[in-house]
Amino acid sequence: MTFFRGRRLRRTAALRDLVRETRLTRLDLIQPYFVVESNPEAETPIASMPGQYQLGLNRLIAHMEPAVSAGLAAVILFGIPQAKDERASGAYAPDGIVQEATRRIKERWPELIVVADTCLCEYTSHGHCGIVLPNGEVANDPTLELLARTAVSQAKAGADIIAPSDMMDGRVAAIRTALDQEGFAHIPVLSYAVKYASAFYGPFREAAESAPKFGDRKTYQMDPANGREALREALADEAEGADMLMVKPALPYLDVLRTLREVTDLPLAAYQVSGEYSQIKAAGKLGWMDETAVALESLTAIKRAGADLILTYFAADLIQQGLIP
Ligand code: PBG
Numbered sequence: 001m002t003f004f005r006g007r008r009l010r011r012t013a014a015l016r017d018l019v020r021e022t023r024l025t026r027l028d029l030i031q032p033y034f035v036v037e038s039n040p041e042a043e044t045p046i047a048s049m050p051g052q053y054q055l056g057l058n059r060l061i062a063h064m065e066p067a068v069s070a071g072l073a074a075v076i077l078f079g080i081p082q083a084k085d086e087r088a089s090g091a092y093a094p095d096g097i098v099q100e101a102t103r104r105i106k107e108r109w110p111e112l113i114v115v116a117d118t119c120l121c122e123y124t125s126h127g128h129c130g131i132v133l134p135n136g137e138v139a140n141d142p143t144l145e146l147l148a149r150t151a152v153s154q155a156k157a158g159a160d161i162i163a164p165s166d167m168m169d170g171r172v173a174a175i176r177t178a179l180d181q182e183g184f185a186h187i188p189v190l191s192y193a194v195k196y197a198s199a200f201y202g203p204f205r206e207a208a209e210s211a212p213k214f215g216d217r218k219t220y221q222m223d224p225a226n227g228r229e230a231l232r233e234a235l236a237d238e239a240e241g242a243d244m245l246m247v248k249p250a251l252p253y254l255d256v257l258r259t260l261r262e263v264t265d266l267p268l269a270a271y272q273v274s275g276e277y278s279q280i281k282a283a284g285k286l287g288w289m290d291e292t293a294v295a296l297e298s299l300t301a302i303k304r305a306g307a308d309l310i311l312t313y314f315a316a317d318l319i320q321q322g323l324i325p
Contacts, residue, residue, distance in 0.1 A: 022304040024296070026324045030074040030115060030269075031067065031315035034207050035060055037082040037090075037097035048203035049274055050281045052313055054080060060101055061108055067316035074113035076163065076311055077101050078208050081123050087131070088123035092149040099157035106158040115190065116154035118147055118164040118175065127212040129166040129220060138219060143168050148178035155184040163246070165192040167220040172240035188243035190269060194230040194256060197221035200249045200275030207274065230256045231263060238264055244309075249273040251298055254305040261306030270307035272298065277313040296323065 009019050034054045036042045042056035043063075055063055064075070079097035081090030090096050102114050120143070121129045130143030143166070151162045162179065164171050172191050179187055197218045205211035222229060234245050245264060247257045248271035257270055280298070284291025295314045302310050318324050 022300055024299055024303060024324050026071040026315075026319045027073055028303060028308070028310055029072070029299075029315035029319065029324065030076050030113075030309060030311045031072055032076045032078060032311060032313060033060060033064070033101075034078050034080060035097050035101040036080040038080075046203070046207045048206045049278050049313065050285065051317060052207060052277075054207065057097075057101060057104055061104055064105070064109075064316075067320050068109055068112060070320045070322070072112075072316055072319050074115060074309075075105070076115040076117055078117050079122055080209050084123055084125045086125055088120035088146060088150075091118075091120050091123040092146065092153045094153055094156070096153065099153055102154065102157040102159050113160045114158065115161040115163050116151070116157075116159035118151050118154060118162050119166045120146060120150070121166070121210040121212070122208050126214065127210055128215075129217065130168055136215065140168050140170070144171055144174040147171050148174045151175040151189075152178050152182045152184065155179060155182070155187045159187070161188050161190050161244075163190040163192060165195060165248075167192070167195050167217075167222075170240070172237045172242045176241040189241065190244040190246060191237040191242035192248055192271070193234045193237040193242060193245040194247045194253075194260070195221050196224045196249065196253065198224060198249050198252075198273065198275070200252070200273045202275050203278045204274035224252075227256055227259065231259065234260050234264060238266060242266065244269055246271060246311075247307075249276055250302045250307070250310070251276055254301065257302070257305045257307060267308040268306055269309040269311060270302045270305075272302060272310060272312040272314070274313065292318070292321075292323065 009015050036054040040056040040058045043059045044054040046052045077098045081097055105114050119129050121127055126132050128138050130138040133139050244267040246269040247253055250270035250272040280294050283289040
């Protein structure tokens with residue numbers, strides 16, 4: 001009798017290594033950091049995200065030091081400003097917290113890639129990602145100007161990649177135009193093109209102090225039930241000039257990631273979000289799962305589904321532990 005002997009290539013570690021289809025490398029990973037303006041020495045643990053901190057400017061650099069020495073090559077920054085207002089002034093202030101953090105990082109490590117998350121929600125008093133009208137609606141077009149201003153100020157501070165995460169319509173075009181006009185035609189845009197209104201962002205909103213004070217984000221972020229709509233969003237952003245596209249969250253949306261992989265040739269990013277991180281951490285703490293093994297398996301699955309780059313809170317730690325070559 002003949003049958004398929006799949007086990008032949010699984011017999012030894014060396015054989016499995018030889019035929020492995022997907023390999024994670026440190027160069028695939030982007031570590032998010034939360035930078036707080038109020039105190040340069042702040043190092044406040046985020047209760048809902050064990051191992052992550054709100055860091056003041058001085059502590060940020062100290063925290064990054066061992067990770068960068070171990071090979072971390074890219075970071076994305078989220079700012080927690082001292083003051084918030086209706087127009088998110090802190091997002092585009094020349095001396096805003098993300099702008100300052102970017103300058104510090106580029107001074108210390110000129111080669112390190114700094115991605116700027118371009119959004120207003122951490123900087124608005126109401127916590128929405130755009131201008132809120134008196135009737136409570138989030139206004140699309142007036143928000144575009146503020147996003148464009150934010151992107152330009154981040155590029156001026158030295159950001160290597162601009163990553164709009166607000167989900168307003170037309171923001172890639174608005175940002176691209178503004179960057180080009182201000183002399184930043186060389187700076188790429190990584191669009192959070194397919195961003196779902198996800199409950200998996202829960203821990204992030206505590207970390208970034210960015211939960212909306214009223215309502216939710218369902219009028220701008222996507223309905224988790226929709227897959228075809230993801231293609232419309234992605235192709236629209238590509239047409240507007242996005243250089244890379246992102247799917248977010250990652251693991252619950254691998255089908256979307258795979259579909260996108262088949263319809264676009266742009267590099268694709270996936271964001272393993274706070275809730276994905278925290279549930280693995282929590283189960284690890286309880287002794288219910290092997291945290292490190294589950295983290296590596298999840299990241300491998302995300303890459304296998306089609307991600308070229310992965311934003312993950314595990315990046316620095318796994319690289320520092322020498323678990324990702
Ligand atoms: C800002 C933003 C969010 C995340 C990244 N950028 C939060 C949100 O949309 O509420 C989520 C990241 C995470 O959960 O790890 N708009």
